[in-house]
Amino acid sequence: MAKVLMKGNEAIGEAAIKAGCLNYFAYPITPQSEVAEYLAKRLPDVNGTFVQGESEVAVGYMIFGAAGCGERVMTTSSSPGISLMSEALSYIAGARCPAVFVNIMRGGPGLGGILPSQGDYFQATKGGGHGDYHLLVMAPEGVQEAVEMTMKAFPLAEKYRGPVMILGDGLIGQMMEPVEFPDNLYAEPLNNDDWATSGMDKRGADKKNIVKSLFLNPKELNDNNLTLKAQYEQMKKEEVMSEAYNTDTDYKGLIVSYGTMSRVCRTAIDTMKEQGLEIGMIRPKTLFPFPEKEIYDAAAKESCKAVISIELSMGQMVEDVERCVRGIKPVEWYGECGGDIPAPETIADVVQSLLN
Amino acid sequence: MQKEVQFAGFGGQGILLSAKLLAYAAMKQGYNVAWIPSYGPEMRGGTAYCTVVISDRLIGSPIIKTPGHLVAMNRPSLEKFAPAVKPGGIILINSSLIPVRSGRDDVTELVFPVNDVAIEAGTVKSANIVALSAFAAKSGLVDLETLRECIKEEFASKSKVIPINMDAFDRGVKIAQQ
Numbered sequence: 432m433a434k435v436l437m438k439g440n441e442a443i444g445e446a447a448i449k450a451g452c453l454n455y456f457a458y459p460i461t462p463q464s465e466v467a468e469y470l471a472k473r474l475p476d477v478n479g480t481f482v483q484g485e486s487e488v489a490v491g492y493m494i495f496g497a498a499g500c501g502e503r504v505m506t507t508s509s510s511p512g513i514s515l516m517s518e519a520l521s522y523i524a525g526a527r528c529p530a531v532f533v534n535i536m537r538g539g540p541g542l543g544g545i546l547p548s549q550g551d552y553f554q555a556t557k558g559g560g561h562g563d564y565h566l567l568v569m570a571p572e573g574v575q576e577a578v579e580m581t582m583k584a585f586p587l588a589e590k591y592r593g594p595v596m597i598l599g600d601g602l603i604g605q606m607m608e609p610v611e612f613p614d615n616l617y618a619e620p621l622n623n624d625d626w627a628t629s630g631m632d633k634r635g636a637d638k639k640n641i642v643k644s645l646f647l648n649p650k651e652l653n654d655n656n657l658t659l660k661a662q663y664e665q666m667k668k669e670e671v672m673s674e675a676y677n678t679d680t681d682y683k684g685l686i687v688s689y690g691t692m693s694r695v696c697r698t699a700i701d702t703m704k705e706q707g708l709e710i711g712m713i714r715p716k717t718l719f720p721f722p723e724k725e726i727y728d729a730a731a732k733e734s735c736k737a738v739i740s741i742e743l744s745m746g747q748m749v750e751d752v753e754r755c756v757r758g759i760k761p762v763e764w765y766g767e768c769g770g771d772i773p774a775p776e777t778i779a780d781v782v783q784s785l786l787n
Numbered sequence: 788m789q790k791e792v793q794f795a796g797f798g799g800q801g802i803l804l805s806a807k808l809l810a811y812a813a814m815k816q817g818y819n820v821a822w823i824p825s826y827g828p829e830m831r832g833g834t835a836y837c838t839v840v841i842s843d844r845l846i847g848s849p850i851i852k853t854p855g856h857l858v859a860m861n862r863p864s865l866e867k868f869a870p871a872v873k874p875g876g877i878i879l880i881n882s883s884l885i886p887v888r889s890g891r892d893d894v895t896e897l898v899f900p901v902n903d904v905a906i907e908a909g910t911v912k913s914a915n916i917v918a919l920s921a922f923a924a925k926s927g928l929v930d931l932e933t934l935r936e937c938i939k940e941e942f943a944s945k946s947k948v949i950p951i952n953m954d955a956f957d958r959g960v961k962i963a964q965q
Binding site: 775 | 807810811814819820821822823824826827846847848849850852
């Protein structure tokens with residue numbers, strides 16, 4: 432398929448359809464409303480369903496319902512909306528249903544602002560809802576990657592029978608870039624729904640499937656949590672994605688950055704290279720599971736004096752970076768989160784002053 | 788090679804569209820492109836702006852504080868953004884609405900009454916196309932024929948406006964080449 436110029440939000444909508452997702456429930460919120468606008472127009476063409484819920488709370492449970500029926504289903508929202516969906520996310524994780532959630536982050540806390548932010552890192556990677564669960568979280572750096580990750584999210588959700596999140600920011604949603612849709616990713620759900628509430632005709636009326644997150648028997652609940660734990664451990668082995676940049680040099684410092692912020696860092700690294708200062712970068716593409724080994728190994732390189740986590744937040748991912756570096760090198764943080772994205776020159780200044 | 792063009796004006800002047808058409812033409816010529824709108828809170832009558840980045844490499848930072856060129860369709864846009872343009876760039880000034888100049892002596896100014904030219908072509912609505920074609924001709928950033936095709940594709944569903952926009956396009960090119 433030829434390249435087309437699309438907004439990130441629209442491209443995510445199209446990617447869902449290309450991945451075989453015909454169920455989309457959402458509630459509008461800046462800066463991701465174009466996903467709903469796009470899919471409201473596009474889903475009827477492919478016999479899909481779009482329902483605008485009365486609130487994000489309702490949407491969260493619409494997702495639960497469709498996922499419990501074994502349907503491919505997605506919602507998109509932005510930070511405050513994801514907070515409202517977090518209760519349902521916890522239930523969906525507990526009941527082990529595959530679903531895709533897209534968070535096009537805006538500034539917070541509270542209503543915050545409508546400009547790009549990465550302030551929901553903790554919410555996405557450490558919970559958000561209650562209980563012992565994780566989301567598999569992927570963070571695209573641009574429109575093409577947003578498409579690829581959205582398409583990949585559905586089979587991953589089915590592989591692990593749990594919610595997967597695409598964590599973008601307002602800029603990725605609003606920006607237009609050329610995209611190419613891989614057309615071979617459409618696939619029927621992998622799990623054959625043998626756990627789902629649908630499919631009575633195939634399995635016979637005597638086998639009842641119950642999709643639930645309530646386990647009053649302590650052993651059953653512990654077993655369910657052990658199953659979830661085993662899934663997360665498997666993700667850590669099989670699903671970690673990251674990208675290294677300029678790490679084949681004797682870099683003096685290592686940046687860890689993701690999403691839009693990492694692109695600014697890449698330009699800053701190029702500028703510093705021209706000025707004779709080598710800086711490496713690890714860009715996590717999955718935030719959970721986190722590229723622990725990649726960051727440790729890159730930090731361990733002898734030439735590397737310090738590690739800096741650069742994020743559009745007041746210091747969230749830095750805690751994971753510190754954990755991975757395990758004290759072998761100093762770990763610093765730099766970030767802004769009012770909505771202005773720092774320019775490459777600012778990043779270069781910060782890194783240079785840190786290393787001097 | 789990386790070039791950044793900032794388009795700026797009132798909401799409703801077709802700023803986002805002319806930027807998109809430039810990005811689209813550059814993409815068709817095989818460049819990497821990014822189209823970055825302003826979506827922050829803006830006042831009515833204030834500035835709507837949009838940046839296009841065209842590069843032969845992967846585009847790093849989409850955040851451009853100092854664009855290579857500026858297409859200013861109204862006065863607040865010129866006053867706000869002209870100081871940031873890189874030396875050697877082009878600043879297009881829509882003198883139908885802007886009675887002043889950029890005050891820069893290290894840039895090339897392309898000053899003409901964009902709205903009046905568009906009215907001559909048939910409608911003031913095509914002012915964005917006049918400005919786009921004039922800028923494209925002056926800067927040589929994209930092939931003019933490719934750009935013309937992109938405009939036709941954009942208006943394919945409203946084919947009756949294509950002739951006016953083609954006329955507007957030609958007028959813009961002619962002014963830039965004078």
